[in-house]
Amino acid sequence: MTMTETSASNPADAGGPEAAPAYQSGFGNGFESEALPGALPIGRNSPQKCAYGLYAEQLSGSPFTAPRATNERSWLYRIRPTVANWGRFARADAGLWRTAPCIEVEIPPAPMRWDPLPIPSESLSLIEGIRTVTTAGDAGTQSGMAAHVYLATRSMEDEYFYNADGEMLFVPQQGGLRLRTEFGVIDIDPGEIAVIPRGVKFSAVLRGGPARGYLCENYGGALTLPERGPIGANCLANPRDFLTPIAAYEDRDIAAKLTAKWGGVLWVTEIEHSPLDVVAWHGNYAPYKYDLRRFSPVGPLLFDHADPSIFTVLTSPSETPGTANIDFVIFPERWMVAENTFRPPWYHMNVMSEFMGLIQGVYDAKTGGGFVPGGFSLHNTMLPHGPDADAFEGASNAVLKPHKLEGTLAFMFETRFAQRVTAYAAGVEQVQRDYGAYGARLRKHFDPERP
Ligand SMILES: O=C(O)Cc1cc(O)ccc1O
Numbered sequence: 001m002t003m004t005e006t007s008a009s010n011p012a013d014a015g016g017p018e019a020a021p022a023y024q025s026g027f028g029n030g031f032e033s034e035a036l037p038g039a040l041p042i043g044r045n046s047p048q049k050c051a052y053g054l055y056a057e058q059l060s061g062s063p064f065t066a067p068r069a070t071n072e073r074s075w076l077y078r079i080r081p082t083v084a085n086w087g088r089f090a091r092a093d094a095g096l097w098r099t100a101p102c103i104e105v106e107i108p109p110a111p112m113r114w115d116p117l118p119i120p121s122e123s124l125s126l127i128e129g130i131r132t133v134t135t136a137g138d139a140g141t142q143s144g145m146a147a148h149v150y151l152a153t154r155s156m157e158d159e160y161f162y163n164a165d166g167e168m169l170f171v172p173q174q175g176g177l178r179l180r181t182e183f184g185v186i187d188i189d190p191g192e193i194a195v196i197p198r199g200v201k202f203s204a205v206l207r208g209g210p211a212r213g214y215l216c217e218n219y220g221g222a223l224t225l226p227e228r229g230p231i232g233a234n235c236l237a238n239p240r241d242f243l244t245p246i247a248a249y250e251d252r253d254i255a256a257k258l259t260a261k262w263g264g265v266l267w268v269t270e271i272e273h274s275p276l277d278v279v280a281w282h283g284n285y286a287p288y289k290y291d292l293r294r295f296s297p298v299g300p301l302l303f304d305h306a307d308p309s310i311f312t313v314l315t316s317p318s319e320t321p322g323t324a325n326i327d328f329v330i331f332p333e334r335w336m337v338a339e340n341t342f343r344p345p346w347y348h349m350n351v352m353s354e355f356m357g358l359i360q361g362v363y364d365a366k367t368g369g370g371f372v373p374g375g376f377s378l379h380n381t382m383l384p385h386g387p388d389a390d391a392f393e394g395a396s397n398a399v400l401k402p403h404k405l406e407g408t409l410a411f412m413f414e415t416r417f418a419q420r421v422t423a424y425a426a427g428v429e430q431v432q433r434d435y436g437a438y439g440a441r442l443r444k445h446f447d448p449e450r451p
């Protein structure tokens with residue numbers, strides 16, 4: 001492998017692999033960044049000749065004609081246009097990665113839960129280590145999602161990937177990742193998330209040990225910030241806390257592999273250059289990260305338990321207003337103060353389906369054990385669920401002083417579509433076969449003599 005034309009002003013070269021990357025702040029801004037001075041054309045997108053002999057390339061995340069609020073595109077000034085790095089693709093092994101529609105098994109309607117998938121000793125890159133738990137909707141019609149767990153034991157080396165089927169929301173649970181993207185470098189650790197838009201090429205490096213986490217593959221509308229309504233201009237996830245990388249390029253003539261996920265299939269081709277060769281870029285279609293601990297929760301200050309939509313970090317809208325393709329919701333540390341209230345989630349059945357994971361701590365609806373960090377659960381469309389017997393007894397009898405839920409972080413991928421469990425997830429050893437019966441442990445308390 002040879003490294004040519006390194007430049008002190010190119011952040012890809014600066015400070016070695018462990019130096020923290022630099023970012024630009026904001027959500028969906030018109031960002032701009034150049035790793036070499038003057039690489040970005042001023043006042044135009046496509047000059048007759050670009051500075052430094054670069055090629056101009058537009059990457060569109062929305063149709064050209066999308067309304068301004070949802071129009072997403074970036075201009076990339078790169079050493080070679082993407083099409084120059086385009087060999088003949090051969091079908092690659094998709095491993096345990098599945099794409100909707102995917103109906104592999106029929107499962108009786110019941111809540112499902114899994115223990116954490118152990119990180120295996122075998123060599124797995126982030127892409128090889130993706131295990132699909134559920135799929136929903138139809139990737140071909142750009143609607144729905146898949147919920148995956150990733151298990152990575154090695155860095156990608158001269159291997160690059162992009163996903164034409166959807167954008168990728170990474171939710172690390174163990175181990176840090178460095179995502180080297182066409183737009184620059186993003187580091188994430190547990191407690192943070194990263195979003196790689198559809199079509200953006202990247203490579204993933206482990207930052208200290210094996211990594212495990214959750215991945216939401218969003219086939220639908222790009223994740224965006226939810227409306228705040230009467231909450232006003234502040235709280236929940238604030239735009240300034242979203243961080244987008246600065247331009248960092250690789251000028252490497254190497255024998256490398258580019259894998260593309262397209263139409264539910266993994267395709268691979270040999271390329272002779274790093275595709276992360278973008279020297280400058282501008283636009284509003286770019287990867288970003290967010291620290292979930294910066295989420296400012298808003299909730300009931302006097303009584304009752306509000307709908308979990310108050311904890312929406314990001315939403316992927318569908319064509320139907322208020323009916324999300326996906327809501328990414330978190331259950332962070334927060335004060336519980338409601339008086340005369342059963343404070344954990346209520347018992348419910350929901351038209352939206354709910355995939356949940358736990359990054360750390362205990363989730364207040366499941367205090368009886370069994371939902372542990374790294375584990376996950378599925379409460380599908382119109383399936384009944386709620387607190388386990390332990391959580392019910394505890395919360396029904398607790399002295400309702402202000403109480404802080406500490407050291408906890410759970411999340412939910414909630415979608416309008418029913419989620420189909422893969423054959424892998426249905427059969428894996430970690431599926432909790434008795435979970436569907438947890439409700440049977442809720443005792444009868446009814447006494448007509450005692451109002
Ligand atoms: O089922 C769950 O645990 C998620 C959830 C939490 C909540 O506070 C209200 C509704 C809901 O679905």
Ligand SMILES: [Fe+2]
Pocket residue numbers: 348350354379385
């Ligand atoms: Fe729920």
